[in-house]
Amino acid sequence: MNLKPTLIIAVALSILSLSIWELYWRSQTDHFKAGLEDDRYLWAKERAKVETATTQDIVLIGSSRTGFNFNTHVWEEVQGIKPINLSTDGKPPGPFLDDIVHNTSFNGTIVIGITPVFWFDKANNTWWKGAQKWVDHYHDETYAQKLGYFLSKPLQRHLVMLTSSELKFYNDLDLKSLINRIYIPGRIEEERMLYNFSYHDEDRNLIMFPAMINEPNFAKKIQYVWSGFLPYLPEYETIKDDMPEIFEYYRNVINLFKARGGKIIFVRHKSEEEWNKHTKRMLPREKVYDPFMKMINCPSYHFEDYEFMSKYTLPDWSHMYYTDALKYTKDIVTKMIEDGHLQSYKN
Structure with a gap:
């Protein structure tokens, strides 16, 4: 039996089906965009740059607000x-x-974006362990993993259908996420499941859809x-006894870095x-943030103290829209240079 025509038809139908599938998701331009998945592999590639970084270099760390609000291309233009x-x-x-x-x-200089519920929390909690897995991956990454990532990059860059995330957003396009969107009585209501609302460029800048x-x-x-979890954040009185341990941990790490000539800007x-009313209830500035900054003696920029940091409306209450982030980055880097906390290297 000659199976060659059958094979050709099967391949042709597969290519046609995948092409239609890809074109459909490409039509949803406000919700999807082809690009590298921001996973531990891409983060490890960026982390490797720290090994050869100099005293002139800047390292940005922080949670999603730092990813959305700072744009590295504008930062480079300014500094x-x-x-x-x-x-x-x-x-x-x-x-x-x-x-x-x-x-x-x-x-060199580390700029740390502070989201209080992430920063003022004890090490080795669930969130901390999730971040530690990325650190461990960087140090333990095998050659096979590096090769696999290298080979997957061209497909990720050009195929929207491969959109997925380690965070498992509700609207990811992997098979598991697609199945989860099928309505089944009794399943978690759709509205409480977090949608992906951004993509990132090759420098890992987060860009809001x-x-x-x-x-x-x-x-x-x-x-x-x-709004489904913020009201359940604990009151300050229930966690205040954890603060001395958290403060001391960070004080030791920060002092080690400063002792070898490094600088940290918060x-x-x-x-x-x-969003903020719940943060203030759990971690009031006058009892947590301000005493912490006084203790570590590092430059600090708080949005409540600067008009240029607070003037933008955040669509989801927590992160800046892309065009606002460009202006915000320019303003804050300019301010840091004016204050003498950053040096300008522009010709």
């Missing part, structure tokens, strides 16, 4: 040097600071997820009052 972007979506920066201090000789400002109902889906990005 003359492009930061190493180690910000991470949905992960605390503590393990990354610890890794840089204890596992490298870097003594246009739908977040063009489609108010889409932004409300994200707000609804935040940035408390804006959150809207719908």
Whole structure:
């Protein structure tokens, strides 16, 4: 029996089906974009740059607000040097600071974006362990893993159908996510499941989808997820006894870094009052942030103190839209240079 025609037809139908599938998702331009998945492999590639970084270099660490709000291309235009972007979506920066201090000789400048619920938390909690897995991956990554990542990059860059994330957003396009979107009575209601609302460029800058400002109902889906857990954040009185341990841990790490000539600058990005009222209830500035900054004696920029940091409206209450982030980055880098905390390397 000649199977050759059958094979040709099967291959042709597969290519046609995949092409139609890809074209369909490409038509959803406000919600999807082809690009590298921001996973531990891409982060490890950026982390490797710290090994040869000099005293002139800048390393950015922080959670998603740092990824959304700082743009490394604008930063380079203003200061003359492009930061190493180690910000991470949905992960605390503590393990990354610890890794840089204890596992490298870097003594340049680290800019840390502060999301209080991520920063002022004890090490080895669930979030911390998730970030530590990325650090461990960087140090343990095999040649086979590096090769696999290298071979997957061209497909990720050009095929929207491969959109996925380690965070498992509800609207990822992997098979598991597609199955999860099938309505089944009793399944978790769709509105409480977090949608991906951004993509990133090759420098790991997070860029918010246009739908977040063009489609108010889409932004409300994200707000609804935040409103599902924010009211359950604990009161300060229930966690205040943890603060001395947290402060002391960071004090030791920061002092080690400063002792070898490094500098750390802290940035408390804006959150809207719908989010911030819960942060203030759990971690009031006058009892946590301000005493911490006084103790470590590092430059600090808090959005409540600067008009240029607080003037933007955040579509999801927590992150800046792309065009605002460009202006915000220019303003804050300019301010840091004016204050003498950064040096300009522009010709």
